[in-house]
Every structure is written in structure tokens, then in C-alpha cells.
Amino acid sequence: MKRTVLETRRQVVSAVICAYPGGRECAAARLGLPLKKFDNHAYESAGSRPLTDEQIRLLEQDAGTTHLVDYVSGLYGGVFAPLADPEQMDNVDLYARAVNTAVKRGAVDAIIAEALKDGVIDEAEIQRILQAHRAHVAARHEEITAVIILHRN
Numbered sequence: 001m002k003r004t005v006l007e008t009r010r011q012v013v014s015a016v017i018c019a020y021p022g023g024r025e026c027a028a029a030r031l032g033l034p035l036k037k038f039d040n041h042a043y044e045s046a047g048s049r050p051l052t053d054e055q056i057r058l059l060e061q062d063a064g065t066t067h068l069v070d071y072v073s074g075l076y077g078g079v080f081a082p083l084a085d086p087e088q089m090d091n092v093d094l095y096a097r098a099v100n101t102a103v104k105r106g107a108v109d110a111i112i113a114e115a116l117k118d119g120v121i122d123e124a125e126i127q128r129i130l131q132a133h134r135a136h137v138a139a140r141h142e143e144i145t146a147v148i149i150l151h152r153n
Contacts, residue, residue, distance in 0.1 A: 009050065012071045013042050016056055019063040027059050079134045081141035089150045097143040104136040 006012050020027040028038030031051075040048035041055075056068045069080045084093075111132050115125035 006067055006071050009071065010044065012067045013051055013056060015067045016059050016063060016065060017042060019065045019067075020059055021063065030059065030062060031055055074134070079138040079141070081138040081145070084142065084146035084149050086149045089146055091150075094143070094146055094150065097139070097146055101136065101139040101143045104132070104139045108132045108136050 006015055017024050017027050020030075024038065024042070025035060027042075028035045031038060033041070037048075040046045041051050044050050053068065060066060060068060066080055066082070073080045084097075108129065111125070111129050115121045115129065121129070
């Protein structure tokens, strides 16, 4: 899955709203806000405070996204890797995670190979490489923790 690097909190909020089932109208209703007030908070207009982290998290739980935590992790040079639910795992799940990790590593290698064709890696290519690398590291961490969770005493 190709995803744009979100560089600001406003971009994060916008991406969450776009991903929310039913869009901004349903997101506003979920938070119990009138649409105009929701828009003011979401887009920080009319002197309104931005949506809180808790409000964004609530929307992300419904939408199945992790934009905010990915953004915050990136600010610190880290990656977000959710822990697996042991009730939902088996060896088939572990295999699927391993395949996903391999695909993401292949994506990193492909981006590097493409960037090296002209012998120079520019800033845009660096950002694409690092974004793909963070996705690979997160997938690998998820894979390893899933193995530990499933086979722990």
C-alpha cells in the first residue's frame, strides 16, 4: 500500500477525515459535534483549537487507520508497530506477516535500485526510501512480536 508522507498534524487530520466511513459529516456526528464546529476544529479555523489526540484516535479506531501515531512516531525517528492480538493469531497469520515483511523489504530495495540508476540519490528519493524502510521495520517488528506472543509460555 502506497501512502503519502504526512508532514503536518493538519495533513494527518485531513487524512483521517478522508478515510473515515461517511466522511466529515459522519466523523462530526461520531464526536458529537455540529458539522460547522467540527470543521472549525478539524481545520483550525475561526480561532478554534484543533481536534484533540483523543478525538483523532477515536476516529482512527473507527476508520482503521494509524495516521496520527505514524506521524508522531516519525517526528521522533521511530515507527509504529501494533501488537498482535493472540486470540486472532495462528501459524497462517504468522506466515502472512512474514510474506508482508518480505514484500515491504522488496519495496525498499526496488526504490533504492531505481534511485541509484542515475548514480545520485536526491532528497525526494531519500524520503521515499526512508518511508518504505520505516514500513519494512514496522512490519518486521510486528512479525517478531506476533511469533513471541503466539508461542510464549
